[in-house]
Amino acid sequence: MSADGERVERAVEDRRELVNDAIAEMMPVQRPERLYEASRYLLDAGGKRLRPAVVLLAAEAVEGVEPFAEDYRSFGGDDVDVMAAAVSIEVIQSFTLIHDDIMDDDDVRRGVPAVHREYDLETAILAGDTLYSKAFEYMLDTGAPADRTVRALDELATTCTRICEGQALDVEFEERDAVAPDDYIDMVEYKTAVLYAAAASIPALLVGADDEVVEALRGYGLDVGRGFQIQDDLLDLTTPSETLGKQRGSDLIERKRTIISLHARENGVDVDALVPRERDAVTEADIDAALDELSAAGSIEYAREMATEYVERGKGRLEVLPDGEARRTLEDIADYLVEREY
Amino acid sequence: MSADGERVERAVEDRRELVNDAIAEMMPVQRPERLYEASRYLLDAGGKRLRPAVVLLAAEAVEGVEPFAEDYRSFGGDDVDVMAAAVSIEVIQSFTLIHDDIMDDDDVRRGVPAVHREYDLETAILAGDTLYSKAFEYMLDTGAPADRTVRALDELATTCTRICEGQALDVEFEERDAVAPDDYIDMVEYKTAVLYAAAASIPALLVGADDEVVEALRGYGLDVGRGFQIQDDLLDLTTPSETLGKQRGSDLIERKRTIISLHARENGVDVDALVPRERDAVTEADIDAALDELSAAGSIEYAREMATEYVERGKGRLEVLPDGEARRTLEDIADYLVEREY
Incomplete structure (x- = not known):
């Protein structure tokens, strides 16, 4: 892709x-x-x-x-x-x-x-x-x-x-x-x-x-929407604060559940201990260390793979549509949603 | 009626x-x-x-x-x-x-x-x-x-x-x-x-x-709805607090615009001076005195007549419907909305 x-x-x-x-x-x-x-x-x-x-x-x-x-x-x-x-x-x-x-x-x-x-x-x-x-x-x-x-x-x-x-x-x-x-x-x-x-x-x-086409497009939307949200969770950890327009690692600091933190917790990571709860006390180094620990637990890779799987499935659903530039753009949008960096 | x-x-x-x-x-x-x-x-x-x-x-x-x-x-x-x-x-x-x-x-x-x-x-x-x-x-x-x-x-x-x-x-x-x-x-x-x-x-x-019937019923609803709201404004002044379930005269105390206060203002009543602004300072006698002043300015009668006019007009619109108990009940509901005491 x-x-x-x-x-x-x-x-x-x-x-x-x-x-x-x-x-x-x-x-x-x-x-x-x-x-x-x-x-x-x-x-x-x-x-x-x-x-x-x-x-x-x-x-x-x-x-x-x-x-x-x-x-x-x-x-x-x-x-x-x-x-x-x-x-x-x-x-x-x-x-x-x-x-x-x-x-x-x-x-x-x-x-x-x-x-x-x-x-x-x-x-x-x-x-x-x-x-x-x-x-x-x-x-x-x-x-x-x-x-x-x-x-x-x-x-x-x-x-x-x-x-x-x-x-x-x-x-x-x-x-x-x-x-x-x-x-x-x-x-x-x-x-x-x-x-x-x-x-x-x-x-x-x-x-x-036809209903088949309607269903295919609904499925496409659901899949790329899921992929989009998972990529959003990844970007919160990996994209610099200036580019994000908000503090990198906000989800960790606010103890928000994401697919990454949920996977990490299931794999023995003490997610709540990764970064301080007080925003002002959190350093870039804290976020980097947290990211390392989440990577070591396989949680980053898990999320990336899941996002990619959803997007691939979503693209596949478009096969019922006539080939052409609009369909190709919808496929590209799906890829773009998980490849974008902000 | x-x-x-x-x-x-x-x-x-x-x-x-x-x-x-x-x-x-x-x-x-x-x-x-x-x-x-x-x-x-x-x-x-x-x-x-x-x-x-x-x-x-x-x-x-x-x-x-x-x-x-x-x-x-x-x-x-x-x-x-x-x-x-x-x-x-x-x-x-x-x-x-x-x-x-x-x-x-x-x-x-x-x-x-x-x-x-x-x-x-x-x-x-x-x-x-x-x-x-x-x-x-x-x-x-x-x-x-x-x-x-x-x-x-x-x-x-x-x-x-x-x-x-x-x-x-x-x-x-x-x-x-x-x-x-x-x-x-x-x-x-x-x-x-x-x-x-x-x-x-x-x-x-x-x-x-038929469209004629739809329009008649829409007009009925608009008219009785207007009458209903004007009656609500009247009841706020005339119904005892215990029956209302809230302080009588709340609209006056809160300086809410109603058809009564707007008519009174247009007719020279200093509406904002009728009752104290502080709820705790307001007595039943204050509300009675305000009611007397609003009556003297013709504002109570003005609102009553307006409510009745709307309701009569609303009822009249139902004439396109077949006569029967349902139509009579809709007429009664219109009357009820301006005759109810709470």
């Missing part, structure tokens, strides 16, 4: 501007202005727009068309507005980040203050709630035939429920001593992977793809 | 048990248990189930059938599960209350601690978010033909957006000196009335009623 990182970045970037334009068009700052400003705040602060890119690429891959050969606002024979679906998915992602930041009491997101810091708690809760219903409005607005719209909405609603369940499991795990790696992977699936699954499968539902 | 209060209470009560059974069946406490316990907490604490009763009665009124002649789980010729729609509406109501209590930092709801007090802030946000998507899942699960389901979902999604906008306007108004009564009514419409409109119109959409 080997991702053409530059090609992936370009493919995502080419679509990002269109997605940003659509967000600005579909969610104007209207009355009550403060609510809509707060709802737009995190969306406007940036983000790779990876999930909406997956929506658009999946539509192209299903139809087997060249990049940008079709207008995303009236895509395929049924003139489906797949861009509205792409915006819907990004808006759900934004809602979950705003509420997560309140729950984790995080101050910064995408290099700007979290919404509850820039505005206030009330406005942040309400902005998240507004994005939530807007996402459903957008998904209702693709112009797809009603039966397909119902299936897309169903996927969106159950995805949102799963994300909430995943977040609740994450909180629960932090209070538990032992968590089995399989339970951790379930949590990752719920919290992170299901939104990739929705991003990949919903465009297929909307353009009327 | 005159509501047969007892008849209304019985009609709502007869349906309440069925709604409660359906909630328990449709939202079992499953893994992660704490999340679902918190999601069920406020639903299980009680509530009149007025909105789900409106859903069920509207379905009966549209079809012109006798009470309970049809099974709510497979209603009408298309076997629509209107009970799932009723639960969906109640679940949305519950989600908004949980998040509102966080925003207003209220400690008690329905005689039990607010969810963020009984559990914690994180769990309360997440419980609200879970109820939000569950409401969409339930509305997708009525078995109605896809085109009707799409319209019902559309109504539900835009209703949720309006509720958020209404809550944001409410916050905005509290920071403003002057608010025009019309703006206040807009806020009430968004914050409260739209959910009654959804409760009344969605069952009509699901059973395939």
Whole structure:
């Protein structure tokens, strides 16, 4: 495997501007202005727009068309507005980040203050709630035939429920001593992977793809989503703090369960003793020593292999799709997610 | 006009048990248990189930059938599960209350601690978010033909957006000196009335009623919802604290804008001077004196007349429906909302 990182970045970037334009068009700052400003705040602060890119690429891959050969606002024979679906998915992602930041009491997101810091708690809760219903409005607005719209909405609603369940499991795990790696992977699936699954499968539902294709894309999303989260856990340990934009080793310091720490614990490592609990007391040398110990226990390799396995499986699922640039880009995105360094 | 209060209470009560059974069946406490316990907490604490009763009665009124002649789980010729729609509406109501209590930092709801007090802030946000998507899942699960389901979902999604906008306007108004009564009514419409409109119109959409009927029921819901909120504002001043379950005159003490205080302000009353700002310093005599002054300014009568007008208009809208017990009960509910004393 080997991702053409530059090609992936370009493919995502080419679509990002269109997605940003659509967000600005579909969610104007209207009355009550403060609510809509707060709802737009995190969306406007940036983000790779990876999930909406997956929506658009999946539509192209299903139809087997060249990049940008079709207008995303009236895509395929049924003139489906797949861009509205792409915006819907990004808006759900934004809602979950705003509420997560309140729950984790995080101050910064995408290099700007979290919404509850820039505005206030009330406005942040309400902005998240507004994005939530807007996402459903957008998904209702693709112009797809009603039966397909119902299936897309169903996927969106159950995805949102799963994300909430995943977040609740994450909180629960932090209070538990032992968590089995399989339970951790379930949590990752719920919290992170299901939104990739929705991003990949919903465009297929909307353009009327066969169930086999819909299922393949859902599986692709789940697998790359799992791989993505495991790679995130690895990067927390291996990427310099400056590049990460946060303290390297944060998960260890905060005693967060990750697939790495869970494997290490199962293999006799006293994970809680690896680094001091007080952030200020932790040195780079502490993190390096912890990384060495985790490597010696095989936990780093275990996580890397697991991430790679998921990504390979995810790519394999795309074989039911017609060969072409969109499918190849989806494969590259999968590789990119586990090869990226931040 | 005159509501047969007892008849209304019985009609709502007869349906309440069925709604409660359906909630328990449709939202079992499953893994992660704490999340679902918190999601069920406020639903299980009680509530009149007025909105789900409106859903069920509207379905009966549209079809012109006798009470309970049809099974709510497979209603009408298309076997629509209107009970799932009723639960969906109640679940949305519950989600908004949980998040509102966080925003207003209220400690008690329905005689039990607010969810963020009984559990914690994180769990309360997440419980609200879970109820939000569950409401969409339930509305997708009525078995109605896809085109009707799409319209019902559309109504539900835009209703949720309006509720958020209404809550944001409410916050905005509290920071403003002057608010025009019309703006206040807009806020009430968004914050409260739209959910009654959804409760009344969605069952009509699901059973395939004519657009004229759907619009009439939506209008009925908007009107009775407005009347309901104005009556709530009146009761805050006129009902004894013991009956209200909270301090009489709270809105005055907290300087909340209501249609009464806005009318009084426009008519030269120094509303902010009516009662002390400190709750402990306020006596029953202060509230009585304030009530006298508001009466003298015509503000009490103004609000009463407005509530009655809305309710009469709402009832009038039902004339397009076949005459029968369900329609008469919907009319009685409208009267009841402005005649109730708590």
